[in-house]
Amino acid sequence: MVAYTLSDDAVDRIFKALADRTRRDIVRRTLTQQASISELAREYDMSFAAVQKHVAVLEAADLVARIPKGRERIIQGNPEAIRRAQQLLGHFEEIWRGRIDRLDALLATDN
Amino acid sequence: MVAYTLSDDAVDRIFKALADRTRRDIVRRTLTQQASISELAREYDMSFAAVQKHVAVLEAADLVARIPKGRERIIQGNPEAIRRAQQLLGHFEEIWRGRIDRLDALLATDN
DNA sequence: AGTATATGCAACCATTTGGTTTCAGATTAA
DNA sequence: TTAATCTGAAACCAAATGGTTGCATATACT
Numbered sequence: 001m002v003a004y005t006l007s008d009d010a011v012d013r014i015f016k017a018l019a020d021r022t023r024r025d026i027v028r029r030t031l032t033q034q035a036s037i038s039e040l041a042r043e044y045d046m047s048f049a050a051v052q053k054h055v056a057v058l059e060a061a062d063l064v065a066r067i068p069k070g071r072e073r074i075i076q077g078n079p080e081a082i083r084r085a086q087q088l089l090g091h092f093e094e095i096w097r098g099r100i101d102r103l104d105a106l107l108a109t110d111n
Numbered sequence: 112m113v114a115y116t117l118s119d120d121a122v123d124r125i126f127k128a129l130a131d132r133t134r135r136d137i138v139r140r141t142l143t144q145q146a147s148i149s150e151l152a153r154e155y156d157m158s159f160a161a162v163q164k165h166v167a168v169l170e171a172a173d174l175v176a177r178i179p180k181g182r183e184r185i186i187q188g189n190p191e192a193i194r195r196a197q198q199l200l201g202h203f204e205e206i207w208r209g210r211i212d213r214l215d216a217l218l219a220t221d222n
Numbered sequence: 223a224g225t226a227t228a229t230g231c232a233a234c235c236a237t238t239t240g241g242t243t244t245c246a247g248a249t250t251a252a
Numbered sequence: 253t254t255a256a257t258c259t260g261a262a263a264c265c266a267a268a269t270g271g272t273t274g275c276a277t278a279t280a281c282t
Contacts, residue, residue, distance in 0.1 A: 008132045015130035020240085021119045031207040038258055050241055052259075057239095071249035071258050079207040086200040089193055096142040096190040131270085149228055161271055163229075168269095182228050182279035 006084065010061075014085050017061035022046070023054050027063055031077035034067075040075060117195065121172075125196050128172035133157075134165050138174055142188035145178075151186060 006014075017023055022044055029035060029043070041051040055075055058064040063081045067074040117125075128134055133155055140146060140154075152162040166186055169175040174192045178185040 011135070012130055012132060015126050016239095019123055019126035019130055021123060022240095024122070028203065028206055031203060032209065036258075046240090047242065048259085049243080049261090052261095053240070073259070077207070079204060082200055082203045082207070086197055086204070089197040089200065092139065092142060092193045093190060093197070095139055096188070096193070098143065127269095133270095147228075157270090158272065159229085160231090160273080163231095164270075184229070 006088070011088060013061040014063065014081070014088075017057050017063055018085070020054065020057075022051075023058055023063075026051075026054060026058060026075070027077050027082070029077075030064055030075045031079060031082075034074045034076045036069075036072040036074055038072070117199070122199060124172040125174065125192070125199075128168050128174055129196070131165065131168075133162075134169055134174075137162075137165060137169060137186070138188050138193070140188075141175055141186045142190060142193075145185045145187045147180075147183040147185055149183070 018027075025044075026040055029040070037052055037055055038048065040055070041048040044051055055064065055066065059066050061081070063078055065076045065078060067076060129138075136155075137151055140151070148163055148166055149159065151166070152159040155162055166175065166177065170177050172192070174189055176187045176189060178187060
């Protein structure tokens with residue numbers, strides 16, 4: 001297994017990105033089916049620019065990738081990032097179970 | 112197992128609450144050791160009122176409970192809420208694996 | 223009773239967030 | 253070549269966020 005070291009900033013970005021229902025929906029969609037930003041924008045009741053900004057927030061958190069293809073940018077959800085976020089929460093549970101007492105002791109460790 | 116139905120608002124609150132390092136630290140601490148708001152406030156380089164507000168955000172997301180005890184309010188982390196958040200992310204993984212195609216189809220279901 | 227401590231809450235402030243409209247550049251299609 | 257489409261980026265705006273100080277109230281201590 002790979003060792004992940006997520007900075008506080010990175011964790012902030014991940015949870016902040018997931019704290020918006022439009023962005024969660026974009027992740028959900030693009031996990032199973034890639035889509036261009038235009039295609040995504042048609043699904044929501046907001047401007048293209050607004051959707052574009054949501055995608056930028058998701059990309060900054062590494063929750064999606066933006067793959068150039070001609071004049072389009074194909075958006076693809078990143079299941080690995082979701083798994084990392086899930087592991088972060090798993091660490092809280094381990095703390096609760098008393099297995100470890102400091103979160104940062106685990107963030108830089110294999111699992 | 113109990114069936115959880117988390118509204119979009121509730122999910123927003125949970126991830127928003129987790130998107131701040133001070134609040135994550137409060138959850139971490141209070142999962143293993145209860146503390147009054149004053150005790151928590153002494154741990155951070157900000158005012159009592161600021162910590163009080165962070166605790167309010169966590170309580171609104173049900174990530175901690177505020178238990179009155181004399182003039183104090185004892186803060187206790189809620190491991191069940193963490194587990195629910197983890198399950199939310201688990202649903203994304205299930206979507207990715209193609210087991211389900213709509214997140215809301217699972218949110219109102221046993222697991 | 224009087225003092226110290228713990229909390230709650232309001233007012234205020236700067237920055238961030240989530241939306242908008244507008245314009246420019248790149249790519250594709252006719 | 254010309255027109256249509258897709259993206260990027262800037263300027264702007266209202267509301268939310270994360271901090272502050274100040275004050276009131278409740279409880280505990282001497």
